[in-house]
Amino acid sequence: MPAQSTRELIVEKADALFYESGFEATSFADIAAAVGISRGNFYHHFKTKDDILDAVIARRMERTRAMLGGWQAEGEGPRERILSFIHMLIANQSQIMDFGCPVGTLCSELAKLGHAAQGRATEIFGLFRDWLADQIRELGAVDRAETLAMHLLAWSQGVAVMATAFKDEAFIRNEVAGIGQWLASLPDLSQPT
Amino acid sequence: MPAQSTRELIVEKADALFYESGFEATSFADIAAAVGISRGNFYHHFKTKDDILDAVIARRMERTRAMLGGWQAEGEGPRERILSFIHMLIANQSQIMDFGCPVGTLCSELAKLGHAAQGRATEIFGLFRDWLADQIRELGAVDRAETLAMHLLAWSQGVAVMATAFKDEAFIRNEVAGIGQWLASLPDLSQPT
DNA sequence: GTCTATATCCTGATAGAC
DNA sequence: GTCTATCAGGATATAGAC
Numbered sequence: 001m002p003a004q005s006t007r008e009l010i011v012e013k014a015d016a017l018f019y020e021s022g023f024e025a026t027s028f029a030d031i032a033a034a035v036g037i038s039r040g041n042f043y044h045h046f047k048t049k050d051d052i053l054d055a056v057i058a059r060r061m062e063r064t065r066a067m068l069g070g071w072q073a074e075g076e077g078p079r080e081r082i083l084s085f086i087h088m089l090i091a092n093q094s095q096i097m098d099f100g101c102p103v104g105t106l107c108s109e110l111a112k113l114g115h116a117a118q119g120r121a122t123e124i125f126g127l128f129r130d131w132l133a134d135q136i137r138e139l140g141a142v143d144r145a146e147t148l149a150m151h152l153l154a155w156s157q158g159v160a161v162m163a164t165a166f167k168d169e170a171f172i173r174n175e176v177a178g179i180g181q182w183l184a185s186l187p188d189l190s191q192p193t
Numbered sequence: 194m195p196a197q198s199t200r201e202l203i204v205e206k207a208d209a210l211f212y213e214s215g216f217e218a219t220s221f222a223d224i225a226a227a228v229g230i231s232r233g234n235f236y237h238h239f240k241t242k243d244d245i246l247d248a249v250i251a252r253r254m255e256r257t258r259a260m261l262g263g264w265q266a267e268g269e270g271p272r273e274r275i276l277s278f279i280h281m282l283i284a285n286q287s288q289i290m291d292f293g294c295p296v297g298t299l300c301s302e303l304a305k306l307g308h309a310a311q312g313r314a315t316e317i318f319g320l321f322r323d324w325l326a327d328q329i330r331e332l333g334a335v336d337r338a339e340t341l342a343m344h345l346l347a348w349s350q351g352v353a354v355m356a357t358a359f360k361d362e363a364f365i366r367n368e369v370a371g372i373g374q375w376l377a378s379l380p381d382l383s384q385p386t
Numbered sequence: 387g388t389c390t391a392t393a394t395c396c397t398g399a400t401a402g403a404c
Numbered sequence: 405g406t407c408t409a410t411c412a413g414g415a416t417a418t419a420g421a422c
Contacts, residue, residue, distance in 0.1 A: 006405080022305040024217050028398065041406045043399065100301045107358040108293045108301065112215040122358045150355060150364055151371065158351025162343060165300040165315045171343055178344065199387080220415065234388045236417065 007045045009035050011055045018056055019102045023109055050117065057120050060102070064124055068131045078135035079183060082152070085132065086179050089159055089172055097167045101160035103128075129153055140189025148186070155179055200238045202228050204248045211249055212295045216302055243310065250313050253295070257317055261324045271328035272376060275345070278325065279372050282352055282365055290360045294353035296321075322346055333382025341379070348372055 004012075013034040017026040028049065032039045046052045075081030089096065099105065103124045110118040132149035141148060159175045162168075197205075206227040210219040221242065225232045239245045268274030282289065292298065296317045303311040325342035334341060352368045355361075 020305065022217065022302065024215065025306060027396080029396080037405095038407055039398090040400085040408070044405060047399085049398070099305055104354045104358070105301050105305065108298050108354060109215065111357045112213065112292055112298065113218060125355070125358050147367060150359075151368065154351035154355045154364075154368060155348065156351070157354040158347035158349070161297045161301060161350040161354060162318070162347045164304045165297070165318050166343075171347075174340060175344065175347060221417085222414080230387095231389055232416090233390065233418085237387060240417085242416075 006035070006037065006041075010037075010042070010045055010052065011059050014052050015056045015059055018053070018106065020099050023053060023106065023115075024113065050115075053115075053117050054120070057106075057117060057124070060124055061127065064127050068127060072131075078138040079188070082132065082135050082183055083180070085128070085152070086156070086176055086183070089156060089163075089176050093163065093169060093172050096160050096163050096172075097169075098164070100164040101157060104157045104160055125153060136186070138190060139186055141186065152179070155182075199228070199230065199234075203230075203235070203238055203245070204252050207245050208249045208252055211246070211299065213292050216246060216299065216308075217306065243308075246308075246310050247313070250299075250310060250317070253317055254320065257320050261320060265324075271331040272381070275325065275328050275376055276373070278321070278345075279349070279369055279376070282349060282356075282369050286356065286362060286365050289353050289356050289365075290362075291357070293357040294350060297350045297353055318346065329379070331383060332379055334379065345372070348375075 010031060014026070014031045017030055017034060021030070028039055028042055031052070032042050046055070071081050071084040075084055103121070107118065107121045107125065110121055129146065129149045132152055133145040136145040136148050155175075156179070159172060163172050203224060207219070207224045210223055210227060214223070221232055221235055224245070225235050239248070264274050264277040268277055296314070300311065300314045300318065302308075303314050322339070322342045325345055326338040329338040329341050348368075349372070352365060356365050
């Protein structure tokens, strides 16, 4: 396995800092310090801050694709695979209470900044939406699949926002249980009894 | 009616700018330009940026209280009053698609900044939560009132985040209709048939 | 209360030595 | 590829005249 390149390290640290502090509030100096290189060296790898943002979004797209692919391979059925998605809210709850959802908060910040990369950030949501719609389609709800996928995404985003604001684990557990019940209430038309 | 003081004007313009551009991305110069005063004069009214944020949060608290009070006075019953809350998503949809929910995005940004005012910003959510819980209690769901209020708040926040990301009016309409159905499905225990 | 002028620091970004 | 030195501009914040 090759050693991690400086460029890869920069993108990894920038990804974490953009998540934890926000894009605007993260300076080149912050990233350089996290990587352990000088500010000058920085510009050998990225010309502008927007270039780093592009690389961070590309990285998140890649990793999201990999995660969804993993759930696709491991989950025994669409219902179980959707549960993998929902389980993220529990697995990452301490980070979510501190910094929110990485995708939702980035999209919101870029919207306020009027940043050109907002559309690319939304594409990460698009990956989740399409994957969830695929699962729902497999359950047999072909015509409403995308609508239900957007509803599920919105629900999880709402939980993330409220979890960040109130830092209430019981609330998260309760909502996750609610999503689970909602999922169970979806009729499985692919396996008629 | 007295003319609006410079201080009030500063808070009003800062409120709008914090919403539309974010707290971190808004500079003193931006606010001063919006108000039409010099940067120097600015410090006569507020010593630090955090002082302005406190004033903005206080203003939002006041206005939220006034809005909830208005709904309380005008709505004929708890179900109608909750519909006033839900209707915000439609009435403000273009602003929400551009900048998200003012409360949710502020809480998320302050969380990332590790800002001391985060708790005060969350109190705005607390006003909505308590008011919604009151309405739900009036419907007779006394024991689950706060849980259902948090669920409703989370739902609306999720819709706001996804609306900002995807800018899809049909999605908003669909989710608002879903919330309306959910509300209608709540049994009214206060008026047994 | 409002202004101009200024101080100090930090930002993104560049030039050029090694 | 990494560094130091430096730039121009903008940030918050202050001092002091009017």
